[in-house]
Amino acid sequence: MSQEIASALRWAQGQFDSISDSARLDAELLLAHCLQKPRSYLYSWPEQELPTSVHSEFEILVAQRLKPTPLAYLLVSREFYSLEFKISPVALIPRPETELLVDTTLQLCAGLQRPRILEMGTGTGIISIVLLKEKPDIDLVTTDISKACLELATTNARIHQVSLHCLQSDWYQALTALPGFDLIVSNPPYIAANDPYLSQGDLPAEPLLALTPGKTGLESIEKIVAGAPQHLNPGGYLIFEHGYDQAEAVEALLTTTGFTNIQNLLDDNQLPRVSLGQLPY
Ligand SMILES: C[S@@+](CC[C@H](N)C(=O)[O-])C[C@H]1O[C@@H](n2cnc3c(N)ncnc32)[C@H](O)[C@@H]1O
Incomplete structure (x- = not known):
């Protein structure tokens, strides 16, 4: 089922509310990662329909985050000293x-x-x-x-x-x-x-x-x-x-x-x- 960016974010934020102090940010970072776009893209195009493949990947990552898997492991990257580093478990x-x-x-x-x-x-x-x-x-x-x-x-x-x-x-x-x-x-x-x-x-x-x-x-x-x-x-x-x-x-x-x-x-x-x-x- 396809979904708009804004409603996908609202849904994920609701899922994360009980496990994260930064539920909205977590949702945005995961969706931006699935879209391979910067976070600002989500605000520029809130009504854009997500391609089915992106939506499916987002659902999988949201489920993993709820386990909870750390956000950094799902994003496969973390900033340190203003440099991006590849992360793994x-x-x-x-x-x-x-x-x-x-x-x-x-x-x-x-x-x-x-x-x-x-x-x-x-x-x-x-x-x-x-x-x-x-x-x-x-x-x-x-x-x-x-x-x-x-x-x-x-x-x-x-x-x-x-x-x-x-x-x-x-x-x-x-x-x-x-x-x-x-x-x-x-x-x-x-x-x-x-x-x-x-x-x-x-x-x-x-x-x-x-x-x-x-x-x-x-x-x-x-x-x-x-x-x-x-x-x-x-x-x-x-x-x-x-x-x-x-x-x-x-x-x-x-x-x-x-x-x-x-x-x-x-x-x-x-x-x-x-x-x-x-x-x-
Ligand atoms: C707290 S982590 C630090 C990782 C990284 N330097 C950092 O600052 O994010 C500790 C590291 O020590 C390694 N380690 C644990 N026991 C060790 C040992 N006996 N000899 C060498 N390294 C060890 C672990 O594999 C792990 O990568």
Whole structure:
């Protein structure tokens, strides 16, 4: 059955009201995606009849959204640092707060000549790709334990015309033969396994490997901090994202591992989100 743009949107918005705080926006983004047009097209042509094939695809996506499947997985794309990245259920959906990690990393390497950077747990590849776009002279190695994530990151790198040196590795395990790094950056999994947040909203659809490292939520961070001194050059920095309630534990870990100049940075919601430390010279 064919339908006009405006009434299809009203119908989908009504479906999404109970599962989304942005029901109208979700409906518009999905329909624009099916039509392969910008959202503004929906407002310019509200009375246009949808072709049957488009209408069928829209109905399928609305049904998937109601499961609920995250919007980003249905749109197969998400913006990060003003760039569009290909998304798939093998990887975490990029979060806006991770831009703080990228901004701080760029500040740390601003004065360095061809710094060697290691990114661990790359997922979609957003952090490494933005770093390479913003500072093309860096010498960067990017890792993930998931082969599927590395394939997705490589696809995103191709889309953004940068070349990624990818390695499949369980944190530092496959990196023993590599020379030291000036900077190690990571957005590791950090949600405790029993955190009720894991069963809310879109999170059940995202890979558990990307969200939780175990019982306390600190297991990955502990490994990353403990292994950093063997892989950083003297004076090198370790910088990583963590949960808003993990700043104290993270500071203690960095201190006992011998890091200096430890800093904790607040995200846009004024929550402690990124910590960094420097290895002494
Ligand atoms: C929170 S996601 C971050 C993804 C991406 N960097 C981002 O910021 O959107 C954590 C990533 O760490 C990876 N990961 C989990 N355990 C790992 C391990 N033992 N070694 C390496 N990577 C791991 C996951 O596959 C996932 O891609």
